[in-house]
Amino acid sequence: MSAWDQLDDRLRPAVEASTREFERVRPRLEEVTRQMQASIQEIFIGTELSPLFVTARTKSIESFRDKASRMLASTVPGDAPTLVFPDPLRNLTDVVGVRVITTLPHEVDVAANLIKRQRQEFDCRGDREKDIGTIESGTYGYSSRHLILRTIHSEAVKEYQRALDPSAKAGGSYMLEVQIRTVLAHAWSEIEHDIRFKASNPRAWSPYFDRQFTGTAAMLESVESAFAELHERYETVTGFWDEDGEGSAPLTPNRVRDVWQTLLPHVDRKSDDNWGWAAELLAAHGLTTTTSLASLLQADTITSVRRALDHRYSPGPDRLLDDVLLWHFGERHIDLTAEAADAAVSPRRDSLQRRHRQMATFRALEASK
Structure with missing residues (x-):
């Protein structure tokens, strides 16, 4: 049942009058809506953020009437209730609404900050995160950032204000709502x-619906967290290839560990936290930067190494790195990292040479296919 259906009969004339006035000037507000949508879209041109889409709508006549019908109960028994919005054409801040839809959660804050910086065009009068209450209460709901903006000297608003009241000065100031949320x-x-909210028969509502909505909101939060983590990992990995930035970072033992655990988190069976030998193996070949390690740890190379050696046990990072270097550098890797060729005992050289022969056999078989 809508607020209009429950409205006290004594308040109906005022709401009907406001609704008729809204219907009369709504075409002007539709033009304001189009201008606001275009202005918000323009903010993101040339910035680090490209929203999936920016939409806008002017409140429908039925929706306006329903919101204008909201009542406050009287504090004096027997007295008539009062309207929450006694002058809805001027009190409501969501008659014009713009939505900015982003891909990832962190982009919601980026979008909000970009919009709030447009101080020559908008004055931000409200900024609310809709999921804060659910987080603090330990419940779930969808996340959305709501900005209340006041336009500054907008020509479209001035045209609307002249249509609403020709006798008043049109200053171009008008409140609108901008909602920013992810696509999920x-x-x-x-x-x-x-x-x-659009259920035609509230008696048909089941508490199980609320339970299901809560469950899907929880799943949504988990999915968005997973996407955010994927994005963060992607940004980290692409940074490894930036030779003027992260890619130039020297390969200390800790750096080798961090790069390895980012690129190959499934191959991390080190029983200790000593990555010094890995750094020494790399340095022996002059591989001393993050980019050089990232270039080495390519999926197709690792797959070929695994197939060539047919490891009985899944190798840990040190062994797999040793094998990848052997795959790339062959005899040179043996000479740089093993015992001298004339050493009395040479277990490492013998092991490397055996693996090198396996790799050569594998390559020959692959070439013959």
């Missing part, structure tokens, strides 16, 4: 709104 949160909220 947007999909969830749209489905929830259709089912939860």
